[in-house]
Amino acid sequence: MLDAKIPSGPIQDKWDKHRFELKLVNAANKRKYKVLVVGTGLAGASAAASLAELGYVVEAFTYNDSPRRAHSISAQGGINAAKNYTNDGDSIWRLFYDTLKGGDFRAREANVYRLAQLSNNIIDQCVAQGVPFAREYGGLLANRSFGGAQVSRTFYARGQTGQQLLLGAYSALSRAVGKKQVKMHTRKEMLDLVVIDGKARGIVTRDLVSGKIESHWGDAVILATGGYGNIFFLSTNALACNVTSIYRAYKKGAYFANPCFTQIHPTCIPVSGDHQSKLTLMSESLRNDGRIWVPKNKGDKRPPNEIPEEERDYYLERKYPSYGNLSPRDISSRSAKEVCDDGRGVSSTGYGVYLDFEDAIKRLGQKEIEARYGNLFEMYERIIGEDPYTTPMMIYPASHYTMGGLWVDYNLMSTIPGLHVLGEANFSDHGANRLGASALMQGLADGYFVIPYTIGDYFARNSFDKIDEEHEEFKKVEKAETEKINKMLSIKGKKTPTEFHRELGKVMWENCGMGRNESGLKKALELVPQIREEFWQNLTITGEADDLNIVLEKALRVADFLEFAEIMLWDALERKESCGGHFREEYQYPDGEAKRDDENFAHVAVWEYTGQENKPKRHIESLVFENVELAVRSYK
């Protein structure tokens, strides 16, 4: 029933062949089609600009005050491409294999191969847009190795790669806006999807300044609304990131794939107290020179410099002698949690581990460390107020990325015809774990180089009734949203949306975070509905609906998180294996390594909404591996 529409033939030729088979829309007819693009991060901005260049009528939406502020802006490390400029043996095939293996073989071969193919076009496109990538003295592009990759294939612009790529896409989008090819709606949040005659035909939004509920019609809808990492309350995501658009689409019939695949990043600045609103990522590169440790004794409260060498536990070096401090993200994260759960964590909350540069400074000198990490040390000092040159840094894992998302086929179309999903919002390319520097690649591949072709095929194969915002379906959704808002405002309870969010986050982090087990997940499945129930009885919102209302905005997002949390828990519960970012404590080898079950779980779990009170229905899309052998990851 789930048809991924993967073209036949050798993997290298699939995309070419597919592009030939896609139907085209005559150039003069393109302006007869209107596309709504929700989200203007890397995926959305690149899609909106590219579609406008082709001649489609495009309207784009973001809740930010400008497309340039999308969460993509905060990506630091870089973007991968198989250019092989460094001549170190990279190839499309190797990037394909690394990405697939990094995802623990839970992604589609054909999609990942296409991604690797398109990676090169992305770099060309961005350079042409004026993205100032790092260069060598000879004037050619520089590369670095990132996230443990064996080849140097990562392109970067200082520690601000995401910013520069987004500004590139933003400039292309701005050009189209200036030429009136794209109508840009800022500070407008999508509340729901409108499906008419089985096709996605529009959205309903709330104007965040005036509070007005508005309808927008289109012939196709693209969701590029990013990830839902903020389900954990604390994450490295921007504060406004939320699940609303994709969750609402799910409720309207789009299937949700692998919701439990979330990534926890090991090197973030630890929580300092209840006031904490977000967690800041510290570049993974710090692990190249820093040594990670905690005291051997529980509750050892001495300052780190007074703890003698023999009373320190360099647990990663001890457990994984060959990879040591460079063990992969999921393993480092889990190990940190283990020692903290054991009562040996540091920082005021007990949830932190040391990342110590003392040896590195002795070995390389302070100058060299400063050259390598100066700006990161500065940022750390700004936030924590301690000098990492003299006192070891403290780090702790945090939610960072969500591999799960709406299910899409090879054309990036969801199970609702006309609803396309791009970037982090879809599930397609990263399997159970995303490698560093590959999210930017995927977002841009989707937006620049996939959707412009595949959406034409959808238009060419379908006919569209003329509709407008007066259609009864729009009125119905508008009314439902207005009623929902009024209901929220009328509760007048005692708890703020943030308090509910924090509570939900805690339950999710403890039971569906770095380590998951059946009893925890089941407990969470009881707790979440209780929080949700209380939410609808005890919520307090100040101000009015028809005004800029930050409390209401937050409440609307939290309400959807509270419902969505359940599918995430169901998915984690039913995936009875450990793979990538999903670690089920029951499924591990005696030495604590994740135990994958390829026999029973080499598939995508795809969830269908079946009504508010029912358990969602789990479908599967089997993953067929014709080109790679499923290997076990080992980092001993």
Added chain:
Amino acid sequence: MKLTLYIWRQKNAKSKGFMEKHQLDGVSEDMSFLEMLDVLNEQLIHEGKEPVAFDHDCREGICGTCSLTINGTPHGPEAATTCCQLHMRKFKDGDSIYIEPFRAKAFPVIKDLISDRSALDRIIQAGGFISVNTNQAQDANALPVSKEKADLAMDAAACIGCGACIAACPNASSMLFVAAKVSQFALLPQGQPERKRRVLSMVEQMHQEGFGACTNIYECEAVCPKQVSVRFIAQMNREYMGAYMKNEE
């Protein structure tokens, strides 16, 4: 610690604003400035009062959304730091803190501490791009760019578009913002074909938006969280003069 906050409150774009006084106790020095405001807001909601609306998103100093003028300085007292990265340890127990929105005629206040900075987007729309359609690009290494130029272009491109430069300038001049973009592209070979048109149309839009004239006082550079240098303004002046004199349109 205990603080006295004076915060700009304004119902909407049309109403008149005023400074409102709040006492806030129990502020920890580990909080970021925005987390301190979060605490205040939670308190206000519990008291049934409307919380203070302010703009923010990434809280990592990169998205450029946060925009508070703290004690008369956009983004507050710490150099090269956005207010979302500013931490309370920069303040003392008993301090009075004045918090206002970014002000300029071109940045009308929408509510409380939120101002409308879409004028900056319109300047980019007028010419802050290189006209290349998707898939029109040649190989990324076809045009070498000297490392020095690429680095300088990156210095300019580091702008996060927060508008602090404008908020700090007594003339509300947006020269630093515009110059950063103009210079970035003028330094790169890809930016050459549209070099003259770009600077002329971006400057024209800047005038239409009602930003003031630069008087070279460099307050913009001093408050810029990304330390974008005023040398780019000099470069833009050069670009503009050249383009103006040779303009054939």
Added chain:
Amino acid sequence: MSIVSYLKSTILSKIVMAVTGIILLLFLIGHTLGNLQIFIGREVFNQYAYFLQSTGELLWVFRAVMLLSAILHIVTSVYLKFYNLKAKPQKYAVTNYVKATLSSRTMIWTGIAIACFLAYHLLHFTFGVTNPEHTKYNGYVEKGAGLYVEYNMPVPELIEGKYIEIPDGKILFKQKDVYKMVILGFKNPFISIVYIIGVIIVGFHLNHAIQSAFQTLGLNHPRYSPSIIAGSSTFSFLIALGLISIPVSVLLGIIGGVA
């Protein structure tokens, strides 16, 4: 219309400010160097004045350029001031500058003060309106010999700025005894103080103005800019110092003891 259409562009306006400012500055440099000759003595100083007077039409061209520059400089700055006030209608409840110097923020006010000072200066020395008793003394320069000769005064039939043959066959040129005029003027402590203050304000204005002109004309480079900024301050200081030294020296009796 067309002559002031540059005002529509703030960058062009700034360039006009810089270029007219440089012209005025060049004049000021010459004026300062010329005036410092007063330390050499009465003859040389009056000789210098004679040289200036004798340039004829050129003098008028020069005056026209100065006048035009001053007008453009003033009109543009006033226009920009109003333009800028409009761009920032609402001020902050507290102001706090991080880097902007006092001189950079007060250019319009120092500028206005300088304009007033200049007007007074012209009325005082050039037009002899405020204190005619300072400017009534004349001297004569003999054509060919070029030397300053003092005659008994007044010689009413001589017209200022014109060569006249007097009965003893000499051709004389009548001009003010500029040296005496300066000394008399600065002997008055009140007038001296006005001048000293005026010149300090000029120095203050220049402190920002010189480096600002470099920036406006696009000359900013990390290697040279610190020197430009330091040089700008030093230079303004020297000009102010040079100009102040004259009234101070007069007051202290270092020069002009005889007059």
